[in-house]
Amino acid sequence: MTSIHNDQRAIDSARAALTELREIAPSLVFASVVTDDGFEVVHVPDNSADSGRFASMTSSVQALGEAVTRELSIGSSGYVVIAAENGHVLQLRVPGHELIFAALFDTHETLGKALSSSRRCVERLAALLAEHNFQEPLGSSTHY
């Protein structure tokens, strides 16, 4: 059985959604779509280095965020923000899928605008996956 990160439908959909995001978000430095367990599906720009490590960290951060929301019984996790001096990292779950969107934006745009672009990106990705009739393999668990 093909793993999600090797599934061509998932790769093509994610690449298309991230490419569209680059066009509407000039402050985007890097973006990727990763599986819940930290495997990268695709990233932009293509020449960015060490994206595997970022994918693993994305997975851990998402899981910790969701563990905190479970522990505090505050509903499902909407997004995760890491705000730093020179940029912010945003993470969102792709609705209905075991996939996480993670992106680094520089500070030339507001966090709100970056979040709005990111939300649009994950919704677009979910729509593309639906068009491709993509579903995770049976038996895998979900956290959303």
Place this chain on the structure above:
Amino acid sequence: MTVAEHVILFAGPMGAGKTTAIRTLSDIEMVTTEAANSERHVVDKATTTVALDYGEITVGDEEKVRLYGVPGQKRFDFMWTILKERAKGMVLLVNNDAPEPIALALDYLKDFSQLVENGCVVVGVSRRDINRLPTPDDYADAIADAYPDVLVPVFTVDPRNVDQMKTVLLTLVASLERDESTKELVQ
């Protein structure tokens, strides 16, 4: 009275039983960070830990032991780095049906060598009901060759068995206390 606290790591390859061991031992409902496992062709289990597991157990009247499980996969080794800095000891679990399990155990011990050299590691060999060999003595001999100056106890364990896991944990806690007593004497 001050309550003594220990932080213990559970490390080892995916599928060795780290999450199960902490669930078996913990007095509290454990915190997990499980995600769907994309590598079912490697280890056939539905989920895998991607950040940490957390549980607690009180040993005797006074000693609280915090149990942290780390992800087994090397790609999450940044979590190993974060958590090993806080740990006083480690239970290394190795599933005996893994390919070359002794070499695998030695690899993990190398990644946590400071804890090994402090004599604060116990090895639990799981899934010996599936593969009888190698034996715990085989592991102990290989570890003694690699670390001739320290004693690393090796047990056969079923991570679901509370008595077996408590034996492993108490052995480790005893090692930690011996280590602390030695440090106090030196000071």
